[in-house]
Amino acid sequence: MESEHPTPAEIVASIYHLLTRILLLLPIKSLTRFKSVSKEWLSLISDPEFCHLRNPNPNPAIGLFFPSDEPHRWLSLPFHANRSIPPPFRSSEFTGDSLGFRIIQSCNGLLLCISSPRYHKNPKYCVYNPTTNCFSELPKPNERIVFLNAVCWMSLAFDPAMSRHYNVVCLSILSVGVNSGNKVFQIRVYSSETGSWQLCGEQFEATVNFDNGVYWNRAVHWLGSGKVDSFYFNIDTQVLDKMPKRPGRQGWNNRTDYYFGESCGHLHLTEMTGPSIGFNVYEMRRDYSEWFVVHKVNLSSIVYSNPEMVVGRAHEFGLCNLVFSVLAIIRGEREEDSFLVIQLPGKAIRYNLVSKTCENLPVVEDTDMIERCLMYPGIHQGFQYIESLSCV
Amino acid sequence: MAAETGTPTTLTLKSNDDELFSVAESAAILSVTIRNMVEDGCAGGVIPLDNVDGKTLASVITYMNGISAIPADEEKKKSYRDKFLSDKDFETLADMVLAANYLNMSCLMDAVSAKIAQVMEKKSVGWVRRKFGIENDYTPEEEAAVKEEHKWTFEGVETDDDN
Numbered sequence: 001m002e003s004e005h006p007t008p009a010e011i012v013a014s015i016y017h018l019l020t021r022i023l024l025l026l027p028i029k030s031l032t033r034f035k036s037v038s039k040e041w042l043s044l045i046s047d048p049e050f051c052h053l054r055n056p057n058p059n060p061a062i063g064l065f066f067p068s069d070e071p072h073r074w075l076s077l078p079f080h081a082n083r084s085i086p087p088p089f090r091s092s093e094f095t096g097d098s099l100g101f102r103i104i105q106s107c108n109g110l111l112l113c114i115s116s117p118r119y120h121k122n123p124k125y126c127v128y129n130p131t132t133n134c135f136s137e138l139p140k141p142n143e144r145i146v147f148l149n150a151v152c153w154m155s156l157a158f159d160p161a162m163s164r165h166y167n168v169v170c171l172s173i174l175s176v177g178v179n180s181g182n183k184v185f186q187i188r189v190y191s192s193e194t195g196s197w198q199l200c201g202e203q204f205e206a207t208v209n210f211d212n213g214v215y216w217n218r219a220v221h222w223l224g225s226g227k228v229d230s231f232y233f234n235i236d237t238q239v240l241d242k243m244p245k246r247p248g249r250q251g252w253n254n255r256t257d258y259y260f261g262e263s264c265g266h267l268h269l270t271e272m273t274g275p276s277i278g279f280n281v282y283e284m285r286r287d288y289s290e291w292f293v294v295h296k297v298n299l300s301s302i303v304y305s306n307p308e309m310v311v312g313r314a315h316e317f318g319l320c321n322l323v324f325s326v327l328a329i330i331r332g333e334r335e336e337d338s339f340l341v342i343q344l345p346g347k348a349i350r351y352n353l354v355s356k357t358c359e360n361l362p363v364v365e366d367t368d369m370i371e372r373c374l375m376y377p378g379i380h381q382g383f384q385y386i387e388s389l390s391c392v
Numbered sequence: 393m394a395a396e397t398g399t400p401t402t403l404t405l406k407s408n409d410d411e412l413f414s415v416a417e418s419a420a421i422l423s424v425t426i427r428n429m430v431e432d433g434c435a436g437g438v439i440p441l442d443n444v445d446g447k448t449l450a451s452v453i454t455y456m457n458g459i460s461a462i463p464a465d466e467e468k469k470k471s472y473r474d475k476f477l478s479d480k481d482f483e484t485l486a487d488m489v490l491a492a493n494y495l496n497m498s499c500l501m502d503a504v505s506a507k508i509a510q511v512m513e514k515k516s517v518g519w520v521r522r523k524f525g526i527e528n529d530y531t532p533e534e535e536a537a538v539k540e541e542h543k544w545t546f547e548g549v550e551t552d553d554d555n
Contacts, residue, residue, distance in 0.1 A: 008486035010525035018489055021501070025509035033545035036517045036538050038526050086544040133541050 020044065024054055028131060028387040029084070046132075051389035052164040055109070058264040059160075060330050061384035064341060064348075065103055065111075065130075068373050074103065075370055077348060077382070079330070079341065081362040085385045088130045101126075105156050107215045109388025110166060112156040125154055127166065127192070127392045130385060136392040141170050141188045141197040155213030155220040157235050160390055162218070165193040167235050169220050171210040174203055182207055187233065187240065192392070200238045206231070212381075214260055216267040217286055223260045223269070232288075247271065247282050247291040257378055259326035268294075268329040277303070277322075281329060281340075281353070295353045297340065299324070302351065302358055309344050325377035328384055329353075343377040403430070404438045405453070411446030412438065419456040424496035443494040448487045451480075455500060473503040482511060482523060514550045 012018050023031060023045065035042045044050060063078040063085035078085045105112040109131065115124045128135035151173040158166035168190040175184045182205040188197045208228050213220040219232040221243065230243040257272040267284040269291060278298040282291040299322060303309060309323045327348060328341040336354040350359045401417040421427040429439055441449060455476055462468050485508050492501040512520065521528055530538065
């Protein structure tokens with residue numbers, strides 16, 4: 001199409017540093033679309049260095065993936081009406097079977113997934129980027145390790161501000177102590193840079209379950225329950241350490257309902273300690289000295305406009321049991337952009353932590369299915385969708 | 393640089409189609425290319441700018457004068473840049489990127505690049521190919537496959553009726 005007298009735009013497109021400068025300023029959705037322009041643009045936009053430069057910082061989630069009642073399908077719940085989010089694994093099925101997959105962790109734009117069903121003899125793990133629709137299957141850490149959910153846990157550690165490569169931490173149970181009943185663990189770490197697993201440190205005993213790991217502050221964190229300690233494993237120092245005790249009112253032992261997650265460099269925890277009209281949002285200090293309260297959430301206005309979340313009779317303290325669950329805590333670039341995503345029976349709402357106002361999540365397709373899948377808060381967790389061009 | 397004599401120094405710039413422009417040195421040295429020439433003492437006569445045509449140079453000089461008249465206030469500078477670029481068509485913006493690149497004016501470059509990205513944001517793949525003169529080297533099957541893979545990114549794209 002090049003003519004003898006190229007237009008200014010044609011000249012711009014032919015000068016690499018001018019073209020990349022413009023492309024780096026485009027929204028990720030537009031960039032992904034423009035992969036269809038030509039093979040040259042595809043390779044430019046897929047280039048790891050380009051993708052690394054394009055990742056915004058901070059980069060708050062713009063939606064959630066939530067399990068549907070069909071095993072091979074996940075719901076996409078965007079937070080904002082003007083920002084659509086992709087459906088995960090619509091066209092590619094990494095498992096190769098019809099049983100689908102489960103997301104087990106979301107970490108700065110990448111998802112760690114496992115082939116279903118849960119106790120499949122030999123499940124596969126993959127790291128998936130839902131924005132670019134690319135995935136990479138993880139090799140087994142060791143031929144003798146069984147990739148079984150009950151004896152082996154995987155967590156993703158990825159920080160695009162530090163490196164374009166990611167790590168996966170694998171904790172596997174080697175044995176169970178005869179006298180103590182404690183499990184004996186071994187840690188291995190996978191690096192996407194080398195494509196291989198490395199043994200980390202000595203075997204150790206613990207009682208904790210290393211599932212639902214959350215990445216923050218160069219470490220993966222696991223929350224203990226009841227009397228069990230919480231731990232974190234630092235990727236750089238490769239040291240496993242204890243976290244401070246969980247906050248909240250003492251005496252409520254059955255802390256079944258909590259939210260533990262990360263957003264834009266903040267590690268959050270909420271504790272729903274029995275019948276109460278509100279709860280605290282805690283944040284961990286970077287030096288692990290304590291959990292401190294960042295927000296006090298009062299649910300009365302939400303309860304008032306959503307009476308379906310009240311169940312049973314008034315409690316002896318004059319309070320009711322409320323049916324809800326925190327799906328996400330999202331921090332914005334500005335404090336006033338911070339919000340909670342709360343699941344109520346049949347729907348999800350956004351609750352702004354500063355203005356203390358509520359909004360329904362934007363209406364998308366499949367409203368019937370969404371209502372059905374969101375009917376019982378507390379059963380499933382959501383996984384943050386963060387736009388990213390990061391390569392897997 | 394010229395010594396401070398009380399009266400502002402004026403430079404004469406010549407476009408590649410031989411138009412001459414007078415501009416205050418204090419505004420012109422927003423261009424690192426021109427500043428280097430001034431510092432090297434090449435600014436005695438006329439400064440030839442071989443890669444910029446008269447129409448684009450006139451626009452760039454308007455920008456130089458406008459932005460240098462604003463005191464150090466990033467908000468006001470930004471709103472000036474937005475207003476300055478608001479009525480420019482796509483070809484003019486492309487001309488200005490090339491001029492800003494040649495003249496080494498990073499603030500103009502950033503603003504024009506951002507404006508072009510803003511124009512492109514909701515455009516179709518066909519529009520981008522036409523405007524940038526890019527040949528579609530996909531086979532129809534390959535193109536269908538890459539579009540299918542990123543189907544969700546084709547929602548909300550402007551209809552493809554721009555020449």
